[in-house]
Amino acid sequence: MTSRAGVPQELPRGENKQKNVVAEGRNRRVLRDIGNLVVKQAEKPHADPLKRITRLDNAQVAAEKNKKTTTELGNLVVSTKVVAAEKVVAEKPPEHEIIIVSSDDESEEEKKEKEHVSGRKAIERSSRKNVKTLSSILTARSKVACGLTNKPRDLVVDIDAADIDNELAAVEYIDDIYKFYKLTEDENRLHDYMGSQPDINAKMRSILVDWLIEVHRKFELMPETLYLTMNIVDRFLSMRFVPRKELQLVGISSMLIACKYEEIWAPEVHDFVCISDNTYTREQILMMEKTILRKLDWYLTVPTPYVFLSRYIKASTPSDKQMENTVFFLAELSLMHYPAIILYCPSLIAASAVYxxxxxxxxxxxxxxxxxxxxxxSEDQLRECAALMASLHSAAPESKLRAVYKKFCSTDRGAVALLGAATYAKKYKDFF
Structure with a gap:
């Protein structure tokens, strides 16, 4: 049984023709390039004529150009002959290499003129760089007036970098703390009080300090306790008249106060009674302690030389135990010397000791x-106080007050007092 799909139905003649035409138009495909035709693109009206040259023409044009250049210049060396380029057909593009050795188009006079012009321009550029403007001159004069120089300066070492993780070091606040210390040290600055003390003098004070250093060493106290003790003694003597027989009482009472302030395990009152060979009773020591505290208004947080010594020794890089012992030796010698305490502030004494x-x-x-x-x-600000410490160092071996000298002659202090005081004093005499 045959299918009726391929049998066309009969329609009226007019309609049949129209529908067949439409069907043929819909099914007819547009003619395409199937690859068997070589289509030459239409030339543009304004196209460059060089683009229309064939490979053979390119070879001929190159050969003709080579001939012209060789005849005109005479200094061109052609690596391949022109005849080889003419024989080449459309099989391969011509491969030829032209090496230009030199070109003498310019005459010697033109070269000299160009060299002269370029040299003149270089001189003008260098002269412009060397010209000093008015602003640069004023800036240089300002630096000279302010003491600024262009010399390379040493780098400042961050001495707190190693303690960044140490909470007790208070690295975030340490600079502000020492700025505050330097501002407040002038408030408690001692004046010359010996004129208001008719019964004692500077020599008696030195004898008291020499004895207190021995007591301090006997009790194995902290170094800050000694410096606070002397601060309390000097401040109290500058405020109140003290008879000669009570001077030692003021000293041991001041040390008792300093021990309570600085030490973890402070000596008891009877220890000071025994160390003074029962010269004063327990009640006398406690009474003097109250008197001192009332007179000082209980103001004990003061910047002593030790506060600055600990900081400045750290800044004296590289620092070691010998350096530390030498600094404390010189500082304690100045502590016994009354003029040094009166003339110089605590921070200057500490800096001079380091210097x-x-x-x-x-x-x-x-x-x-x-x-x-x-x-x-600066170095100039420390010379005078350092020279005073040098003289005290040279006189220490022959002095009658030898507590500091004996203390720093021991091996546990590195025997820094035995560093040849005479030679050292001679050095300072020449140096200062």
Whole structure:
């Protein structure tokens, strides 16, 4: 049975023709390029004529150009002959290489003129760089007036970098703390009070300090306790008249106060009674303690030289035990000397002790940019106080008050007092 799908249905003649035409139009495909024709693109009206040259024409044009250049210049060396380029057909593009050795188009006079012009321009550029403007001159004069120089300065060492993780070091606040110390040290600055003390003098004070240093060593107290003791003694003597027989009582009562303030395990009152060979009773010591505290208004948080010594020793990089012992030796010698306490503030005494110790131990340079940064003092500001410490060092072996000298002659202090005081004093005499 045959299918009727391929049998066309009979329709009226007019309609049949129209529908067949439409059907043929819909099914007819557009003619396409099937790859068997070579279509030449139409040339553009304004196209470059060089693009229309064939490969053979390119070879001929190149050969003709080579001929012209060789005849005109005469200095061109052609690596391949022109005849080889003419024989090449459309099989391969011509491969030829032209090497230009030199070109003498310019005459010698033109070259000299160009060299002269370029040299003149270079001179003009260099002269412009060397010209000093008015602003640069004023800036240089301002630097000279302010004491600024262009010399390379030593780098400032961050002495707190190693303690960044130590909470007790208070690295975030340490700079502000020492700025506050330097501001407040002038408030408690001692004046010359010996004129108001008719019964005692500077020599008696030195004898008292010498004895207190021995007591301090006997009790094995902290170094800050000694400096606070002397601060309390001097401040009290500057405020009240003290008879000679009570001077030692003021000393042991001041040390009792300092021990309660600084020490973890402070000596008891009967210990001071025994150390004074029962010269004063327990009641007398307690009464003097109350008197001192009332007179000082209980103001004990003061910047002593020790506060600055601990900081400045750290800034004296590299620091070691010998350096530390030498600094404390010189500082305690100045502590016994009344004029040093009156003339110089605690921070200057500490800085001068570091400076003199560096000179004693031969640390070069004697004063670094790091020390200048953290102390705030220049080398010239320390020379006078350091020279005084040098003279005290030279006189220590022959002095009758030998507590400091014996203390720092021991091996546990590095025997820094035995560093040849005479030679050291001679060095300072020449140096200052």
């Amino acid at each position: 003199a110790a560096r000179y004693t131990l031969g640390r070069s340079p004697f004063w670094t940019e790091t020390l200048r940064h953290y102390t705030g003092y």
